[in-house]
Amino acid sequence: MFARGLKRKCAVDEEAAPAYSLQRQSLLDMSLVKLQLCHMLVEPNLCHSLLITNTDQQIQEEMTQDGRWCMPVPQTAGRASRDLLVSTEILCCCTWEGVHPAPDPGDLASEFQVVPAVQAPRGSPGSVWGRDGPQENRGSFHKSLDQIFETLESQSPGALEQLFSDVHGSYYDLDAVLTGMLGGTKLIQDGLDHVVDILVET
């Protein structure tokens, strides 16, 4: 599996990095949606939320590190993309339909527009894990969700729209591995209805 990936890397060196970034971004967005859906549950599953959050953090850390490398430097880029390719191979074997327009490899700033939004829920104390009381919890939930949407909208207008609109199509066209996974789509649909309700209320 990995050997095959490495050969592929030799052939398409330039395309590997942005494709990987795209996939990673999609994974980050997926995690964000999952976390939001987690919090929409009356009582979130702590283990589930924690694992998604930790995955989220890993992706963000890697994206932050990529930003510091100021690519492209030929040698390091090569080495970096070799390391990255392992993740790519594991990340996904299929084509993503592009939740976001492919970022310019030289401009990683666009990737970071989403990062502060994801960090917003962690920024508000007690919003992710705190179960100190129904009022507090709901309040912080509202606050964190508002912060996410606010940040998203201010950074890239229409990004919010785009984030949710693409959920219907691309994620579930993914690959032919899954059968009978339409239930997942319904979950997203229900989640979105709920989000709309909250937005309308606030």
Place this chain on the structure above:
Amino acid sequence: MTTFRKHSSSSFNFAVNFSLVADVISTVEFSHSGDLLATGDKGGRVVIFQREQENKSRPHSRGEYNVYSTFQSHEPEFDYLKSLEIEEKINKIRWLPQQGAARFLLSTNDKTIKLWKISERDKRAEGYNLKDEDGRLRDPLRITALRVPILKPMDLMVEASPRRVFANAHTYHINSISVNSDHETYLSADDLRINLWHLEITDRSFNIVDIKPANMEELTEVITAAEFHPHQCNVLVYSSSKGTIRLCDMRSSALCDRHSKFFEEPEDPSSRSFFSEIISSVSDVKFSHSGRYMMTRDYLSVKVWDLNMESRPVETHQVHEYLRSKLCSLYENDCIFDKFECCWNGSDSAIMTGSYNNFFRMFDRTTWRDVTLEASRENSKPRASLKPRRVCAGGKRKKDEVSVDSLDFSKKILHTAWHPVENIIAVAATNNLYIFQDKAN
């Protein structure tokens, strides 16, 4: 285990299929002698099956499990303080060792553990003085003679009554309960804490493990499963979402925050991915009957650990390695968070765990052979042998092989149980319970 040595494929046969149509089965557990099998479901019900006694007039019925008792263990509740509904789903059932004619089991949902007494009644008293046969009270002034009530046989009635309710001790969702070998205490574990209870005392429990950080923002891992050692009543283990297992000795301190042993396998850097942590999360931990080993289940494998060696497991068995390249999709549809259980056979020579597509896997630890079997009605004719299944990971699919892309991920076998002595297994496939027995029986 002679079965696996003699036959090239599993000789498990004699499938008995029960359709519990009402609800998804959420736990399966044999009693200590194996004559009773308890199941819990999402609707809070417990159904107990009893094995038929050997009967010369019906030789084929020997070993059949029939419904013995059904009762509603937990109801949905509402936590008014937190404005939360508490699910009635039974997370775990554990039997107490039998001490008298009555049987006892512990059943738990997310928040409350209950001790149930299951007793048989096959006699009824007749001839009461103060009431009629139909229960109406007699006027004491009209009684002119006294009689001694006599016991008469009646149709067997199995009664389940709640004897203890252990509530309000868990802030987070209970994932495990385990009865201690002292037969007096038991533990209950949620995401962040483990409590010790005495079976007779319901208004108090002792907290023995607490991993809740002062600031919840610093939370990095949760408790996923816990179990008492089968023989050493002071020893317990608990697993985490980071793939580690901690063994605690209750003699060392009252609060077992510091472990006595720490089991963790070093990560293979070549297989690192964003999903590494999720797939390393341990969904189940079980001591062997001998008490010398323990087994852990993570998303893709089952590992056997020697309690004397913390650095790495002594055995690793791949359950469905072909899913490794599909982790992204499995993350997307949440299947990657599925919590599979695992179990030992009576002699600790074999282990079993579930997979997708109604497949379950058995590993023989002595011959290192493994087999994939399917729990489905089409393949389960009574007294027919189960045919081994094969999954084609890639390339040309052979006849009778199932390709990875056609696996049904909604058909997952999370709960399996093995009879404590014999080669009888119980497999829960959504809302169907399958019981398979070895031909040799």
